[in-house]
Each structure stands twice: as C-alpha cells, then as structure tokens.
Amino acid sequence: MYYKLLRWVKQQWLHGGEEWCFYPDEHTGINWESIIEVIENTDLHKKKDFAPELFDIFPKRRFIRVQDHAQVISEKEPLVQAIDLFSGLHRFSRENGDLIFTEIFGEQDQHTFFEPIADPEKISRGNRSKITVFHKVYKACSDKSMYISFKERRYLWSRKKEKNMNFWFYEPMGELDKAPKKGGPSA
Numbered sequence: 145m146y147y148k149l150l151r152w153v154k155q156q157w158l159h160g161g162e163e164w165c166f167y168p169d170e171h172t173g174i175n176w177e178s179i180i181e182v183i184e185n186t187d188l189h190k191k192k193d194f195a196p197e198l199f200d201i202f203p204k205r206r207f208i209r210v211q212d213h214a215q216v217i218s219e220k221e222p223l224v225q226a227i228d229l230f231s232g233l234h235r236f237s238r239e240n241g242d243l244i245f246t247e248i249f250g251e252q253d254q255h256t257f258f259e260p261i262a263d264p265e266k267i268s269r270g271n272r273s274k275i276t277v278f279h280k281v282y283k284a285c286s287d288k289s290m291y292i293s294f295k296e297r298r299y300l301w302s303r304k305k306e307k308n309m310n311f312w313f314y315e316p317m318g319e320l321d322k323a324p325k326k327g328g329p330s331a
Contacts, residue, residue: 147179151186152312154208163211169224170215180210233281234300234311236274241298243271248279249295285309 146168154164168174184207218224237244247267267275282300285292291304292311302310 146174147182149312150179150183153310154183164208165210165212167214167216167221167224169218169228176213176215180213184209229277229281230300230309230311233274233278234313236278237294237299238313240271240274241294243267244275244278245295245298247275248282 150166168176187207216224218228282292282294290309291302291307292300292309293303294300300311301313
C-alpha cells in the first residue's frame with residue numbers, strides 16, 4: 145500500500161524533481177528500505193503515452209531517487225500531525241458522510257428539507273466532537289481556497305489534484321487486490 149501511495153503521489157507531482165525525501169510517522173513498522181528499492185526501480189512513465197520527441201530512440205523513462213527518509217515522532221512534527229488530522233477526517237467522512245452532511249449542511253440544503261434530521265440523542269459525544277472539528281477544518285480549507293469538497297460526494301475529495309491538498313483513497317484493481325484493514329492482517 146505504501147508503495148502504491150508513494151508512486152501515485154510522485155506521478156501526480158512530476159514537477160517536483162527526481163530527488164525526493166519523505167518522513168512517515170514512526171509507528172508504522174514498515175521496512176522502508178525495501179519500499180525505497182522498489183520505488184526507485186519503478187518507471188513513473190509506465191503505462192502513460194507520451195509523444196516521442198524528434199531524436200528519441202528509446203521511450204522516455206523516469207525514475208526517482210529517495211535522497212532521504214526517516215521515521216519521525218508525530219507529536220514533535222506539526223506537518224505529520226496535520227497529515228494525521230486530515231487522514232482521520234477523510235476516513236471519518238468516508239464512514240459517516242451522511243451524518244456529517246445532515247449535521248453541518250442539513251438545514252441549509254433544500255434537498256434534505258423533508259429528510260429526518262439525526263436524533264441528537266443518538267449521536268455519540270465522540271462523533272459530535274469529530275463533526276465539530278471536521279466543520280472547522282473544512283471551513284478553514286474552503287476559506288483558504290484549498291480546492292477540497294465534501295457536499296457533492298459526502299466525503300472529502302480533491303477537486304484539483306494539482307493544488308496543495310490531495311486525498312487519495314485506495315480502490316482495489318481486482319478481487320485479489322485487497323487493502324489492509326485496521327487491526328492487522330486478520331481483521
């Protein structure tokens with residue numbers, strides 16, 4: 145999964161150069177050296193059609209080199225904390241999009257006028273807190289024109305992936321292609 149994520153990110157940010165650094169949270173238990181070896185040997189132009197240039201003999205290939213990587217303690221790295229926050233909000237929106245929509249936008253949206261509003265007694269305090277954080281972060285992102293959206297799909301998604309904020313949700317390519325589930329391999 146990390147390999148797929150890193151490859152996808154790098155394909156989206158081709159203008160970022162071929163030298164790359166990344167700093168994941170230290171609690172992942174991942175063998176980064178093996179992932180780096182694979183990612184450095186992956187042609188990022190693979191499966192993409194590029195018009196050949198006049199004097200090209202061989203097709204263009206593009207490989208990255210991971211210049212530096214280190215696991216970091218998220219409590220000491222504000223950027224990793226922000227990534228954790230957005231990752232958590234994205235997952236929460238995927239799992240509770242209708243509830244979030246009803247709580248935040250239900251009264252403003254005419255399409256939901258006759259739909260029942262969620263019973264305040266049935267929303268846990270934890271979810272109510274998450275909805276409050278979601279609303280504040282979503283509003284701040286909207287105010288800063290970060291090109292993320294929620295209302296249309298009822299989960300966080302990137303309207304312009306070339307902008308600063310990108311949400312990536314893994315979708316299996318086949319029946320045997322399974323994303324890891326929370327709680328380990330047996331979950």
